[in-house]
Amino acid sequence: MTTSPTTPPAHAGPGSGWLARLWRGRTEDATWVRPAFLGLLVATGLLYLWNLSASGYANSFYSAAVQAGSESWKAFFFGSLDAANAITVDKPPAALWPMALSVRLFGLGSWQILLPEVLMGVGTVAVLYAAVRRRFGAGAGLIAGAVLALTPVAALMFRFNNPDALLALLMTVAVYCVLRALEQERGSARWLVWAGVAFGFAFLAKTLQAFLILPPLALVYVVCAPGGLGRRLGRISLGGLAMVVSAGWWVALVELWPESSRPYVGGSQDNSFLELTFGYNGLGRINGNEVGSVGGGGRGGPGGMAENLPAGMDLPARGGGGPGGGWGETGIGRMFGDAVGGQISWLLPAALILLVAGLVITWRAPRTDTARSAFLVWGGALLMTLVVFSFMAGIFHEYYTVALAPYLAALIGMGAAVLWEERAHGLAPVVLAVTVAVTAWWAWTLLGRTPDWLPWLRWVVLVTGAVAALGLLLVGRVDRRWGLGFAGLGLVAGLAAPFAYTVETVNTAHQGSIVTAGPAGGAQGGRGPGAGRPFGGAGMMPPGGQGQGQGGQIPGGQGQGGQLPGGQGQGGQIPGGQLPGGQGQGQGQGRGVPGGNPPQGLPPGMQQQGLPQGAARDAGTGGGGMGGLLNGARVDEEAKSALLADADDYTWVAATVGAQNAASYQLATEKPVMAIGGFNGSDPSPTLDQFKQYVAEGKIHYFIGGGGGAGGGRGGNSEISTWVSETFEEVTLGSSTFYDLTSRK
Template sequence: MTTTSLTPPAGEPWPEAGDFPPPQPPSASAPEGAAAERTTHSPLFPEFPLPPVGPKGPASWAGRLRTLPARSLRGRAEDPRWVRPALLALLAATAVLYLWGLSASGWANAFYAAAVQAGSQSWKAFFYGSSDAGNFITVDKPPLSLWPMALSARVFGLSSWSLLAPQALMAVGTVATLYATVRRRFSPLAGLLAGVALALTPVAALMFRYNNPDALLLLLLTLAAYGLVRAIEAAGTRWLVFTGVMFGLAFLTKTLQAFLVLPAALLIYLVVAPTGLWRRVRQLLAGGLAMVLAGGWWVAVVELVPASARPYVGGSQDDSFLSLTFGYNGLGRLNGNEKGSVGGGAHNRIPAGVQAVVGGGPGGAPAGGPPGGMRGGGGWGETGLTRLFDGNIGGQITWLMPAALILLLLGLWATRRHARTDSARAAFLVWGGWLISTALTFSFMSGIFHQYYTVALAPAVAALVGMGVDGLWRARHRLPYAAVLAATLAVTVVWAYVLLGRSAQFLPWLRPAVLAGGLLAAVALLAAGPLAAGPLGARLAHRADGGPSGGEGTGLGHPDGARASGRRLAGRLTAVAGLVGAAAALGGPAAYAVETVNTPHQGSIVLAGPSVAGGFGPGGGKGRGAKGGGAAPWLNGRTATPPQDGGRAGRQGGHGTPGGRGTPGGHGAPGGSHGVPGGMNGLPGGQGGAGGMGGMGGLLSGTKVSEEAAALLKQDADQYRWAAATSGSQNAASYQLASGVPVMALGGFNSSDPSLSLSAFQEYVREGKVHWFLGGGSRRAVGGGETAGTNAAHTANGRGGGSAESETAQIEAWVESHYTPRTVGGATFYDLTQPPTS
């Protein structure tokens, strides 16, 4: 490879279009696994050279990069010396940012934390992803995301740090993988910019410090994109198989969400891979087989093992992982018919107060319209093309999304005449396909949708920004390209100005600073390059160097010398403008990311950044149907003390619904009806230190369990398979994490899974497998009455079929009517080892 300097020698003209041939893709006959051609010119605009290589050149480094440590420290032979230190600094900064104060969030999402605890105590619970070491029921996702955390807990002991540190390290791996993927075809600048953009995405700063499955999902999908890019370069079967394995493992992380980008990936490879059509088809079949094996082996085990020998599949209505995959976690997410979910299916209409929390609500709804003025999203927000930009969703992910869409169009336009197999266009197709397919799905899905789902867009947005800005930066001395670069920056800072306006109390000086700095940088980028490269720039450079007006005797009066000096001035001006523009574009998301890192988060509904006005769900501030005040901070998934007056909290939350009665929760629970949000017995508030947080209340935060209650659960716990039983996984998780002993979660996450019949529970009690029953709120939280529904047919082990509300409610009603309650530390205990009353 030859060395090409970015600036031509003095006296030589600047290279014009056509001086360099366009980069040629690898030959279709290239050996499998061959590296992509290392062009010295911009992948988008071949007439512009890339930065020069290091001073020693590639030849002198060739013999010194044979060992992995040397390659890791030095990087590519053709890279300047600053590239690898910059990458290592980026990865170190990402690790510091994401590991900083990691334990502040405690158990974070107690639902998954309890499963990690169970996996650290029981290998069977580890394999199935059980919520408890007694293996009664699993979480409603495959277990792969739990395994790194459970292994960490086994090695370092169970703690908040050992739980969350693997997630933060996955962020470092994802940033490194994104850099490597973008760097394959573009310059180091593109890879570094993409990595910085990803690390500073607010929702990424949230989810890579949280114990939800999204962190591992993002790492695996980014690895899949890397494998796909490598496979496209030279039609490599091995890399396509690697891609299939990554997709399969991503399926074992979060089921069908892993496949949102799969159709685009298949189509892209089928069209652009540099080999024959039938070989492409065979390769895709091999990759598909690898995906099925990587993602299907665990599913096969679960489906083939008898139900009596494994835990119940949480989230399903028939104890089948396949139905969970294609129902509750699959098509139900798209069409909203999620039987067994809060808000899904005929059995699970969202109560008014619960709907006020998850989104929408009766207040302010137009006549004849859906609750809360929603369109198509039910209780999960308004659907449509603007959904991701609205309310509190926009601040999670969309800071750079307008720029990413603009640069995607630019990349496809710039490569329109390149060969079918051009790897630069393929890179834009890979990341653009990821962005478009995922964004459209999130925009129009009618089922459960949380704001943090948008983290799945972060790598695609960051990659497109890095690649597009890199191409425009190389071409910035041409007016059309400078104009596109300036316009992209202007759009970005204007949108940041809008987003920052939704949280007016958050760093009020940042909003005008971002707008002013970004617009000034855009003007400078538009003017500096083209003008400084022309006659005016030459005159300015000449005067700046102290020469006379005519330039005689200085050497600058020569036209070529003046042009060279003008280019030097252009380089200085554009460098400053570029730094200012980057700071303005990243200032908003960086501030949100730092705010996210510095704020503890707990519960199943969490948001990045400060509370904002507008949007749906927690932290929404202003409801769709009616005006409201600022968002209640405790609704943002953060650790804060909820107000005691449920009615006042409902008004402060501003979700367009009136507050509830605000009465203290039963059995000393914080919040009405064991923590069920407003409209039923008020938003969480009231007195008492412990108590049930079953139903929707557990979505917001876990239950505070007193030391007395935890100590009572531990007494003689080793004599029972489950120390206690209660309704709802969130409620059970809080007691289990506080005591360290297994707690049976009746009904699963929403208390709506038909996981156990009354007769089967009575058999467990007779066999002495359960010690205590903890008073819960399933009958009120889920919406069923004291004897709602009818008894359903059950399998031999008491599972499956029928109305889930009636089963959990019947168990609770039977316990309350046959055993004497005992209040300990604000929680209600029923001793199931005592003889029941008639």
């Protein structure tokens, strides 16, 4: 096997200007290389910028924390949900920092929040290209970069404000640094130290998920790096130390900071970031025992939502027919299933085939061969993440799979390059042909899951792939130009379907806590909270909630007057005002009918304030799924005006249960709103006594009823709601119920 050797950078000449050098790149490169690379970055940037502001504040939970961080450096440091620092988000704050700085510089708005995410996407493509081209050539780097840019879930998350964009960038940087370290002939540990720094800051973006790929990368370095074993272990120890320092400085400060002068650590039950890291955001994601989460404690465990549900009411299992719980079927087929397949798996079979082919071709190379090491590093990262995602029993969302995209894309570029070089020998043409054929067949299968969306595309992809596969069987015997033509046709067949999904993704607004890429129905069982999640989707009204809402049937309804736990609907109680899967318009405080028609008074398709009419379809209407847990609320002008009146006289202009509900009012007013119980509404912060003290000190003006979240919880949030309703005057402002905490009954 021959591959392009690693070479030092060279420039166009001492007399050239910097623009000429930027355009020309290395003198040893073909003239098309640098322009093609720059064109890839520009095209990626334009694709991801298209229709960017349509998503409004995207995930209002994180946008509220960004707004808070732009107003308060203390909130910036801790990742607080509000500038008065009541409680933090349920993650460390590194992913919030670029967005908060952008808002601090340019003001609050959709572009200011989401543009840093787009830049992270372009940066990830650039780093991936650099990592692949060093050993496998510019063509391989361009293929890898294009595959990443056109992966639907990547197009989704690099235009969204969840932590996954920064995580994907830093993981790609970490792999790049490890690959550079594997090239070092002498004792420098510089690149391993930089890899440790990348891992450390990735931990500060999304805690333990950052360490998923650490074991395979460390193992490959210890086995394959140059030098003696002692030297290799010493270098990797320095990298580990850099990782601990890069992540540990913030953790140490938070844990040592007096609890009385810092915000409560959201997502934890004991106000501890370490508990959050190893519980809700750590082992709980693996075994499903996530105390304080929507289905925490194994659906019925302590602190979980199931613990606080009314009698006869249970969380429905998401996904069907296989092992798993409320977060879907687990098993090796998870990444290929209806919910996830269209997000990431278009080229996953090809990546696995090319990984095996690359290892077979390089197997007899010396121990320190960098080509084989690259396959082991990228392949190990892919397989480790793939296995964990496939079998984790805790909270799992389809968009998590963006973590797989850089590893998958690298294997496609590398494997294609190696097989192309070997096309005149052995079975390489057969493997190329099989890879293209399998990819086309799988695209045909995935497109068949949305039969009404571009029905012609699946047949074009299948036929194109078949022609390319037949041509590639002869690639070692025909003229090189014919071979390149068949290879290009195979690339088109492989990328056509994900490209179409990606275009649909960037043309669609996405909001709320759970979002998916591609056309509606492309993630069956996973399209927003009305699709297969607790309380979402038709037919999922829990037992004991029988009744009929005005204007339409409540699933399972038997007649008027039935008890539907937790709300204010006419003819029965509706949980949080929601009619999951409803066909008509229930009356109550809640604003959402996930999976059904929007309620009266809310324009069709309107998700929340700031989102164009008819644009989004991910997170239910208005209040979102599960009584506002998954998305924010629409804020009426009357409510906004009331909150802004005398706002500077209060620490918090309002308080409400659940972070999404609080976020909507905070983003509308740009004033602190206390999120009682954090994201799920189940964190024990504040306690009833603490809340009474805040009210007595005149720190909170209003309590907003109808908040979302699991409620109850060990923090006694339902007790707070009960105390407020029994003690203070109720005021209706627009479509919302407020309690004036300065006016007792």
